[in-house]
Amino acid sequence: MADGIKYPELGETLASAHPSQATLEALRTRRSTPADFLTGPGPDAEQLQDILTIAARAPDHRRVVPFRFIVFEGEARARFGLALKEVFVENEPEADEARAECEGNRFLRAPVVVAVISSTNPNHRTPEWEQILTSGAVCQNMLLAASAYGFAAQWLTEWYAFDEKALAALGLEPGEKVAGYVYIGTATEDPKERGRPDMKAIISRWGE
Numbered sequence: 001m002a003d004g005i006k007y008p009e010l011g012e013t014l015a016s017a018h019p020s021q022a023t024l025e026a027l028r029t030r031r032s033t034p035a036d037f038l039t040g041p042g043p044d045a046e047q048l049q050d051i052l053t054i055a056a057r058a059p060d061h062r063r064v065v066p067f068r069f070i071v072f073e074g075e076a077r078a079r080f081g082l083a084l085k086e087v088f089v090e091n092e093p094e095a096d097e098a099r100a101e102c103e104g105n106r107f108l109r110a111p112v113v114v115a116v117i118s119s120t121n122p123n124h125r126t127p128e129w130e131q132i133l134t135s136g137a138v139c140q141n142m143l144l145a146a147s148a149y150g151f152a153a154q155w156l157t158e159w160y161a162f163d164e165k166a167l168a169a170l171g172l173e174p175g176e177k178v179a180g181y182v183y184i185g186t187a188t189e190d191p192k193e194r195g196r197p198d199m200k201a202i203i204s205r206w207g208e
């Protein structure tokens with residue numbers, strides 16, 4: 001646990017709400033930063049531990065904990081990249097070397113990459129659908145915690161979240177899936193606002 005960071009004890013009474021204009025403003029203006037626009041520094045060990053601990057507080061029906069994290073830092077990013085490159089070349093033997101090199105460098109785009117693994121228990125009383133949703137909430141919590149620490153981030157899947165050989169290289173157990181690779185670092189360029197949902201189109205009031 002990071003020095004000075006206090007996590008609640010089991011059974012401790014907690015605030016039922018956290019009124020904060022700063023939080024509202026951060027949520028109103030939240031944006032992902034594309035991985036290509038990330039660089040160092042990234043979170044240090046204590047910050048990352050806290051970011052992961054916050055992410056793991058996502059809503060989780062009956063505390064199944066249907067997720068786990070695989071962290072990529074330092075030279076592990078390049079080492080995993082070699083495995084990705086190998087899979088890519090096997091899948092696309094016609095592709096040129098520059099493209100293969102690019103695939104091998106994917107994890108080098110950010111100082112820290114966290115693979116959020118959806119690891120559901122299909123035999124549990126909690127429907128698997130709910131367990132899957134928890135992993136999405138974990139990823140979003142991670143983005144918000146990273147942002148509150150001053151880091152930029154992006155939640156990606158890309159092809160290597162779905163390729164069987166890439167998943168084997170990642171070390172997934174049967175039935176596990178990648179909910180996302182969360183790239184965390186410092187933005188080289190601030191993002192611009194993108195289109196947002198037409199709220200009128202997505203809100204209805206039942207019975208009206």
Ligand SMILES: Cc1cc2nc3c(=O)[nH]c(=O)nc-3n(C[C@H](O)[C@H](O)[C@H](O)COP(=O)(O)O)c2cc1C
Pocket residue numbers: 030031032033154155156157158159179180194
């Ligand atoms: C499960 C999931 C997977 C995603 N995978 C990709 C991806 O592979 N490539 C990509 O460009 N964006 C991907 N995105 C979208 C980005 O994370 C991001 O949401 C998008 O760039 C819009 O930016 P915003 O978060 O600021 O709205 C994914 C989002 C989710 C929720």
